[in-house]
Amino acid sequence: MNCGIRVLRLAFKFQIRYYSRKMKHVKLSQTDDLMPTLGLGTWQAPSDVIETTVYKALDLGYRHIDTAFNYNNEEAIGNAIKKWIEDGKGTRKDLFITTKLPHVGNRASDVRKFLELQLSRLKMDYVDLYLIHVPFAFYCNPETLTPLIQHSGEYMLDMETNHITTWKKMEECRNDGLVRNLGLSNFNEAQILKIMKAAELKPQVLQVELHAYFQQMELRKFCSENNIVVTAYAPLGSPGAKEHFVNKYDYNPDTFPDLLGHKDVKEISEAHKKTPAQVLLNFLVAQKIVVIPKSTSEHRLQENMDIFDFDLTPAEMNRLKKLDKGEEGRIFNFLFWKGVESHPEYPFKNPKAVVMEGAQ
Numbered sequence: 615m616n617c618g619i620r621v622l623r624l625a626f627k628f629q630i631r632y633y634s635r636k637m638k639h640v641k642l643s644q645t646d647d648l649m650p651t652l653g654l655g656t657w658q659a660p661s662d663v664i665e666t667t668v669y670k671a672l673d674l675g676y677r678h679i680d681t682a683f684n685y686n687n688e689e690a691i692g693n694a695i696k697k698w699i700e701d702g703k704g705t706r707k708d709l710f711i712t713t714k715l716p717h718v719g720n721r722a723s724d725v726r727k728f729l730e731l732q733l734s735r736l737k738m739d740y741v742d743l744y745l746i747h748v749p750f751a752f753y754c755n756p757e758t759l760t761p762l763i764q765h766s767g768e769y770m771l772d773m774e775t776n777h778i779t780t781w782k783k784m785e786e787c788r789n790d791g792l793v794r795n796l797g798l799s800n801f802n803e804a805q806i807l808k809i810m811k812a813a814e815l816k817p818q819v820l821q822v823e824l825h826a827y828f829q830q831m832e833l834r835k836f837c838s839e840n841n842i843v844v845t846a847y848a849p850l851g852s853p854g855a856k857e858h859f860v861n862k863y864d865y866n867p868d869t870f871p872d873l874l875g876h877k878d879v880k881e882i883s884e885a886h887k888k889t890p891a892q893v894l895l896n897f898l899v900a901q902k903i904v905v906i907p908k909s910t911s912e913h914r915l916q917e918n919m920d921i922f923d924f925d926l927t928p929a930e931m932n933r934l935k936k937l938d939k940g941e942e943g944r945i946f947n948f949l950f951w952k953g954v955e956s957h958p959e960y961p962f963k964n965p966k967a968v969v970m971e972g973a974q
């Protein structure tokens with residue numbers, strides 16, 4: 615055989631083996647479905663950009679996409695996935711798609727309505743994982759499907775929120791094949807326990823804010839004892855949230871410390887010839903946490919995938935564990951939805967104020 619062809623064949627074989635070693639999965643309790651440890655986050659990714667990004671990400675090897683009704687991009691993500699499949703690059707079964715029941719639909723009577731709308735936007739028959747996005751609920755403007763807001767700027771809270779009846783409806787949708795796995799997002803331990811006690815299919819995944827500054831040790835221990843996979847949102851410390859919250863909600867910019875620029879993270883990344891983002895993601899996946907970094911840059915999409923080919927030393931792991939600020943490290947407390955902390959199911963204790971003094 616021609617030597618050049620042999621070299622090419624070997625390189626191709628090696629690439630496939632190398633690639634399959636890189637893509638890791640976690641098994642979900644109760645269904646044994648495999649969830650890729652790395653997913654693509656899509657919050658703040660506008661529709662016109664995310665369509666190209668998702669197509670590129672799938673080409674690069676991403677198989678897990680995280681979206682939500684509230685991100686207003688399910689339609690574009692659905693277009694990208696449909697095209698990718700039609701182009702013969704893979705099948706629906708190769709993919710793991712997560713989306714979320716919004717705060718305005720967090721009630722039993724709305725579950726199926728929202729899920730069916732989301733599936734039609736995503737152009738698929740089922741999603742792999744459906745999460746209740748937040749434990750609280752707002753009344754919904756039926757025309758815009760956005761929260762109703764009072765003249766004072768306060769959100770209109772639906773105080774009748776009942777997680778058990780909502781969950782039962784989600785189970786029903788699952789039995790009807792609209793979704794394969796069920797989970798929660800931004801719920802606290804007591805709220806999860808209550809659902810677990812009443813559930814036929816227990817929550818399999820909990821998606822929460824989790825990064826080196828906010829490591830959620832207690833909640834993670836609880837999840838591990840109950841076979842709940844933890845997905846870390848904002849795994850890089852959500853650098854894009856700063857601009858969004860400062861501009862849109864008058865947050866104090868000082869409440870967003872720069873995790874990617876932290877001295878320890880930078881030193882560890884230099885030691886491994888990796889980037890700070892790769893170190894922060896590796897730190898989490900090494901602890902069996904699913905990560906869903908968001909990027910719309912092709913370069914960073916690739917960068918965020920190349921996280922499985924190095925090991926942090928125990929000393930480096932400990933150094934990063936020490937960056938945990940506990941509750942002080944939380945960025946997403948949802949107080950930007952004015953009045954939300956008065957909802958009986960608001961999940962966090964003593965959320966810190968982050969709005970600029972004098973701001974409305």
Ligand SMILES: NC(=O)c1ccc[n+]([C@@H]2O[C@H](COP(=O)([O-])OP(=O)(O)OC[C@H]3O[C@@H](n4cnc5c(N)ncnc54)[C@H](OP(=O)(O)O)[C@@H]3O)[C@@H](O)[C@H]2O)c1
Binds near residue numbers: 889
């Ligand atoms: N369940 C919930 O309530 C909830 C809340 C927040 C987020 N989420 C989910 O979790 C995902 C991730 O969270 P997130 O988007 O807030 O934060 P993140 O993934 O920690 O950070 C994303 C930001 O970092 C930048 N970035 C990405 N890769 C980078 C790299 N290698 N080096 C430097 N900068 C990089 C991105 O900019 P570029 O795009 O320009 O690269 C973007 O501004 C979301 O997209 C969403 O899917 C869920």
